[in-house]
Structure formats: structure tokens, C-alpha cells
Amino acid sequence: MKRVGGSILTTGLVAVLSSCYPGEISNVGETDLITTGARPEYPFAKKTYFMPDTVFYIQSDSMAPDTFDHAFDSDILASVRTGLSGYGYTELPESADPETADLLVLNAVAINVNVSIWTWWPGYYPPYWGCCYGGYPWWPVTGGTVWRSGTVVTLMKDPSLEVVGDDGGEVWAGLMNGLAEGSEASTRSRITSGIAQAFSQSPYLAGGTPAPN
Amino acid sequence: MMRAILVALALVLASSGEAKAQDWWWQFSYNMGTPGGSTTDYISNFSFRGIGFQGRKMMDFQNTWSLGFDLSWQVFNEENSGTTVVDEELRSAITGTAFKYINAFPILANAHYYIGNRQRGSTLGFVGINAGLYYIERRTEAGLYALTSDNWHFGGAPEVGIAFPAGRTVLTGTVRYNLTAKAGDQDYQFWTFAVGIASR
Numbered sequence: 541m542k543r544v545g546g547s548i549l550t551t552g553l554v555a556v557l558s559s560c561y562p563g564e565i566s567n568v569g570e571t572d573l574i575t576t577g578a579r580p581e582y583p584f585a586k587k588t589y590f591m592p593d594t595v596f597y598i599q600s601d602s603m604a605p606d607t608f609d610h611a612f613d614s615d616i617l618a619s620v621r622t623g624l625s626g627y628g629y630t631e632l633p634e635s636a637d638p639e640t641a642d643l644l645v646l647n648a649v650a651i652n653v654n655v656s657i658w659t660w661w662p663g664y665y666p667p668y669w670g671c672c673y674g675g676y677p678w679w680p681v682t683g684g685t686v687w688r689s690g691t692v693v694t695l696m697k698d699p700s701l702e703v704v705g706d707d708g709g710e711v712w713a714g715l716m717n718g719l720a721e722g723s724e725a726s727t728r729s730r731i732t733s734g735i736a737q738a739f740s741q742s743p744y745l746a747g748g749t750p751a752p753n
Numbered sequence: 754m755m756r757a758i759l760v761a762l763a764l765v766l767a768s769s770g771e772a773k774a775q776d777w778w779w780q781f782s783y784n785m786g787t788p789g790g791s792t793t794d795y796i797s798n799f800s801f802r803g804i805g806f807q808g809r810k811m812m813d814f815q816n817t818w819s820l821g822f823d824l825s826w827q828v829f830n831e832e833n834s835g836t837t838v839v840d841e842e843l844r845s846a847i848t849g850t851a852f853k854y855i856n857a858f859p860i861l862a863n864a865h866y867y868i869g870n871r872q873r874g875s876t877l878g879f880v881g882i883n884a885g886l887y888y889i890e891r892r893t894e895a896g897l898y899a900l901t902s903d904n905w906h907f908g909g910a911p912e913v914g915i916a917f918p919a920g921r922t923v924l925t926g927t928v929r930y931n932l933t934a935k936a937g938d939q940d941y942q943f944w945t946f947a948v949g950i951a952s953r
Contacts, residue, residue, distance in 0.1 A: 560828060561830070561852070562830050563830055563832055564852055564894070565850075565894070572850075573895060573896035573897075574847065574848040575846070576844075577844060578843065580843060580844075717896055717897070718896060718897070719897065737848050741836050741846040742846070744844055
């Protein structure tokens with residue numbers, strides 16, 4: 541009886557002490573957040589758009605790279621085209637005058653480099669090789685982690701709307717934010733599915749919302 | 754409430770000086786739990802992560818009742834994926850995976866009344882009331898962001914249980930319903946199901 545009780549207690553202790561935050565993120569895809577928003581009451585009735593074949597890269601902090609390999613540009617552009625055509629939008633050719641389009645569609649990528657630094661005073665951890673006089677180093681040991689996060693931004697802008705202050709006439713925005721780590725195939729898959737989700741959760745892009753009075 | 758807790762703890766500690774070792778129950782427990790009431794709006798998953806430490810001082814020779822304390826820890830967690838509309842006017846929506854956690858640390862004084870054959874070596878039932886403080890941390894992680902709030906709550910918990918004596922060891926099973934007052938605009942309710950081993 542005593543042994544059974546002890547086993548139950550041991551099992552409980554192991555289960556509890558394993559973590560305050562069990563079941564945390566197990567793959568980079570779980571860090572993805574897809575956020576969309578639109579100008580209130582904008583009708584989305586006009587259906588031609590012009591999209592530059594360039595994805596703009598934003599160096600969002602001093603540690604971010606200042607050159608990019610543009611490896612995913614074609615995936616971003618293709619995914620946005622697919623999303624828009626699904627709602628009946630028509631792309632004007634590259635040779636067209638952008639001024640004649642109902643909407644301008646711009647794509648950008650921002651990369652952040654994040655740094656975590658931690659420090660501990662030794663005493664409970666094995667000493668390093670070559671150290672010390674039979675004990676632990678007296679100095680604190682410091683380590684760190686660096687990871688990159690990225691955001692793909694797609695903006696739709698109505699050039700007929702007046703630019704007022706910070707309002708540049710944007711009518712829709714989709715932001716795909718997540719950990720910019722992992723294999724190229726995985727990143728490609730997350731970008732395309734993220735953009736698809738951004739359109740999927742914006743059904744009003746099909747039009748039909750009444751125009752403002 | 755705080756004063757009542759301190760008085761109860763003081764009574765227990767003051768009487769312990771004259772107590773024989775047998776007058777005390779010292780218990781470790783493995784606690785399971787499930788959210789109740791409005792807490793289920795945030796997390797509804799059953800929890801297998803909990804632990805407790807209890808001390809009880811028998812207050813009379815007939816082992817009729819006891820005063821004691823309870824320190825415990827219960828972790829609730831839930832993962833949700835999906836799309837949430839954040840703002841109707843801005844037609845704003847967000848899709849992702851949210852990891853939600855409640856870490857609850859009750860620090861309680863308690864009183865128990867014992868039912869049945871109180872002779873050593875017999876199975877015993879008990880009812881009790883706990884009151885004190887709950888330190889509760891609530892954390893939501895989504896994407897690369899986390900939102901955490903932590904507060905001290907006044908609270909209490911009625912409980913019923915059964916003890917199976919085995920020599921100087923006692924195996925216990927307890928069911929408790931925890932209710933806290935509001936703090937930081939949140940209150941909590943959850944059930945705790947504990948199995949414990951006590952020395953008496």
C-alpha cells in the first residue's frame with residue numbers, strides 16, 4: 541500500500557515539475573500569426589489592380605541584414621495574385637500605367653533579429669575544460685540565443701482616395717508574422733499558406749459592402 | 754480575511770509546541786484539476802499537473818477536528834488554433850495558435866471535521882473548509898508574443914475526503930472546489946482532485 545502511494549506521488553511530482561508551461565510551441569509554424577484589416581465600410585467594388593513585380597525589403601532593426609536574397613519573392617507575388625483572382629480582381633499588365641488601376645497592391649518583407657542573453661553564476665554546473673583549481677570559475681557564465689522573425693506585408697491602396705496625414709489611402713492590409721527560421725521549403729510553405737489564409741479571412745474583398753454615405 | 758488566516762495559522766503553530774508527533778498529519782499530494790464556472794471560458798482542459806503539501810493539527814483527543822494549512826500548485830493549459838475577429842468595424846481578424854496557461858498557487862489555512870470511526874487504523878471520512886490566498890498567473894502566448902497577468906486573490910475551498918490508514922501512513926482522496934475573489938478583473942473557479950500520502 542505504501543509502495544503504491546509512493547509511486548503515485550512520484551508520478552505526480554514528475555508530471556508537475558516538468559514545466560510551468562507545458563505544451564509550448566513545438567514547430568516554427570506555430571509561431572505564425574496572420575492579421576488582416578480593412579478600411580471601414582470601403583465597398584471593394586472596383587476590381588482592377590496593378591502590382592509591381594518587386595517585393596520591398598525593410599531593414600527593421602540595426603542587426604537585420606541589409607541585403608536579401610529575394611528567394612521567396614515569386615512565391616509571395618504568386619500567392620497574392622491567387623488570392624485576388626479568387627475574389628474576381630483583374631491584374632493590369634506590367635506595361636500598363638499604374639494610374640489607371642483601381643487599386644495598387646504592394647508587398648514588403650521585414651526581418652527582425654532578436655537576441656536573448658542569459659547569465660548564471662556557476663556552482664551547480666560542471667566546470668569548463670581547463671578550468672580551474674579543482675572548482676568552478678568565479679566569473680559568471682553568459683550565453684545567448686539569436687533568432688530571426690519576419691513579417692510579410694501586403695497592402696492594397698486606392699489611389700483615388702485623398703492622402704491625409706498618415707492615411708495614404710490604404711484599404712486592406714494583410715500581415716503574416718512568424719519565426720523566420722527553418723528550411724527553405726518550410727518557409728515557402730508557411731508564406732504561401734499564410735497569404736492564402738489572409739485572403740480567406742477577408743471575405744468582404746469580394747465586394748458588396750455598401751459604400752459610405 | 755487575511756487576519757482570520759493569520760489567527761488560524763497562529764493557533765495551529767501555538768498548539769504545536771505541546772503536540773505529540775502523532776497529533777499532526779503531514780501530507781504530500783498529487784493533484785488533478787478541472788476548471789469550473791467562468792474559468793472554463795478561458796481554459797476547459799482537465800489538468801494532470803498539480804502538487805500539494807498539507808499539515809493538519811488534531812485539536813482534541815478524540816480526533817474530531819483539526820486546523821491546518823495547505824500549499825499547492827496547479828497548472829492548467831490549453832492550445833487553441835483558429836481565426837478570431839478582433840474588430841468588427843475594421844474588419845480585423847487574426848489567425849494563429851494560442852497557448853493558454855493558468856498557474857495557481859493556493860496558500861490556505863483550513864479546518865476539518867472527521868466522520869466515522871476515529872480509532873487509529875480505521876477508514877475515516879472528513880469535510881473541510883479552506884480559506885486564504887491564491888497567487889494566480891494567467892499567460893497567453895500567440896505567435897512571438899505573450900500576455901501575462903498575475904494577481905493575489907482571496908479565496909476559499911470547501912472539500913470532502915476520505916483517509917485510509919495503513920500503519921503510520923495514511924492514503925487520502927480529496928475533492929475540493931476552489932473559488933477566488935476578483936483581482937485584476939479576473940476571478941477563478943476550479944475543482945481539485947487530490948490523492949495523497951500522509952504520515953500521522
